Amino acid sequence: MDDKTSPNFELPGFRFHPTEEELLDFYLKNMVNGRKMQHDIIGFLNIYRFDPWDLPGLAKIGEREWYFFVPRDRKHSNGGRPNRTTEHGFWKATGSDRKIWSLSEPKRVIGLRKTLVFYQGRAPRGTKTDWIMNEYRLPDNYVLPK
Amino acid sequence: MDDKTSPNFELPGFRFHPTEEELLDFYLKNMVNGRKMQHDIIGFLNIYRFDPWDLPGLAKIGEREWYFFVPRDRKHSNGGRPNRTTEHGFWKATGSDRKIWSLSEPKRVIGLRKTLVFYQGRAPRGTKTDWIMNEYRLPDNYVLPK
Numbered sequence: 001m002d003d004k005t006s007p008n009f010e011l012p013g014f015r016f017h018p019t020e021e022e023l024l025d026f027y028l029k030n031m032v033n034g035r036k037m038q039h040d041i042i043g044f045l046n047i048y049r050f051d052p053w054d055l056p057g058l059a060k061i062g063e064r065e066w067y068f069f070v071p072r073d074r075k076h077s078n079g080g081r082p083n084r085t086t087e088h089g090f091w092k093a094t095g096s097d098r099k100i101w102s103l104s105e106p107k108r109v110i111g112l113r114k115t116l117v118f119y120q121g122r123a124p125r126g127t128k129t130d131w132i133m134n135e136y137r138l139p140d141n142y143v144l145p146k
Numbered sequence: 147m148d149d150k151t152s153p154n155f156e157l158p159g160f161r162f163h164p165t166e167e168e169l170l171d172f173y174l175k176n177m178v179n180g181r182k183m184q185h186d187i188i189g190f191l192n193i194y195r196f197d198p199w200d201l202p203g204l205a206k207i208g209e210r211e212w213y214f215f216v217p218r219d220r221k222h223s224n225g226g227r228p229n230r231t232t233e234h235g236f237w238k239a240t241g242s243d244r245k246i247w248s249l250s251e252p253k254r255v256i257g258l259r260k261t262l263v264f265y266q267g268r269a270p271r272g273t274k275t276d277w278i279m280n281e282y283r284l285p286d287n288y289v290l291p292k
Contacts, residue, residue, distance in 0.1 A: 011187065012172045013164030022158040041157065 016041065016061045020100050023067075023136055024111035031069055033144060042067045051088045052118050052131035070135075084116070090123050091116040091133055100136070111138050162187065162207045166246050169213075169282055170257035177215055179290060188213045197234045198264050198277035216281075230262070236269050237262040237279055246282070257284050 018027070027042055043060050045068040050058065059066035084091040097112045114135040119126030164173070173188055189206050191214040196204065205212035230237040243258045260281040265272030 012168040013162050013187070014160050015163045016159050017161045017163055018159030026158045041159070 015063065016067075018067075019103070020113065020136070021103055021110060024100060024138065025102070027067075028069075028111070028136060028138060032138060032142075042069055044069045044071065046071060047133075048084060048086055048091075051086045052129070052133075085123070086118075089118055089120040089126055089129070091118050092123070092126075109139055111136050112140075161209065162213075164213075165249070166259065166282065167249055167256060170246060170284065171248070173213075174215075174257070174282060174284060178284060178288075188215055190215045190217065192217060193279075194230060194232055194237075197232050198275070198279075231269070232264075235264055235266040235272055235275070237264055238269070238272075255285055257282050258286075 031042075041061055043058075045055075045058055047055060047068055047070050055068070056062065056066050059068065061067065094115050094117055097114045099109045100111045100113055102108050102110045114137075116133045116135060118129045118131035118133070120129055121127055177188075187207055189204075191201075191204055193201060193214055193216050201214070202208065202212050205214065207213065240261050240263055243260045245255045246257045246259055248254050248256045260283075262279045262281060264275045264277035264279070266275055267273055
């Protein structure tokens with residue numbers, strides 16, 4: 001059993017399998033709001049400095065899915081779109097962003113999900129791989145609590 | 147979020163999603179060997195005293211799956227087969243038992259899984275439901291360590 005699945009928990013069988021609501025409404029919101037978290041489950045990483053097969057080894061937790069807080073890189077300023085190129089390929093969005101709704105009342109949009117696929121090679125060519133990324137962000141109109 | 151999903155763990159996103167190897171090689175084996183467990187994750191219950199829809203409320207943990215240690219009831223002594231009748235129906239095995247192999251070396255059979263479906267009504271009639279049970283047991287040749 002992989003130690004990474006339970007960093008602070010000695011019990012077999014417990015895994016980090018968060019819902020989208022937990023990811024957005026707890027982990028991402030707490031991070032954005034600068035709340036100190038007791039446990040360091042999700043680390044910060046500029047994932048585009050790495051190819052996807054390097055990422056599992058850089059995550060604090062996870063088995064078939066790995067989680068990172070990713071600073072937005074807008075230094076290339078290409079129309080506001082972040083640079084999603086890595087050393088050996090690039091991430092390409094599939095379809096349009098999906099709204100994520102809260103499961104609990106009141107029903108509201110708690111964030112957005114963009115799904116991306118990794119291609120090896122250089123855009124606009126490249127070979128599609130099985131690496132998938134779900135990128136979550138808070139709603140564009142999200143306001144920090146005072 | 148249901149408190150039951152994390153009895154001792156305050157962090158959202160952690161769930162009890164054990165592998166079959168963890169269920170057999172850790173939880174069931176420790177119970178059979180009488181090892182005291184630090185946390186009380188899986189309780190004892192004669193599940194046949196209840197209908198399946200009552201079981202979630204009687205589990206210590208779980209969301210869409212619930213776990214119990216079930217004493218074998220052989221009091222009816224019907225050819226060694228336990229009585230699987232409840233108040234409103236009965237559990238019926240589907241197919242034959244499956245061997246569960248360890249994922250880690252050395253590869254070995256660590257237990258058996260019987261899958262059962264709940265029927266409302268009385269055998270041999272009854273209406274099939276969506277309630278599924280996986281019953282795990284240690285291999286018949288399992289020997290308690292000294």
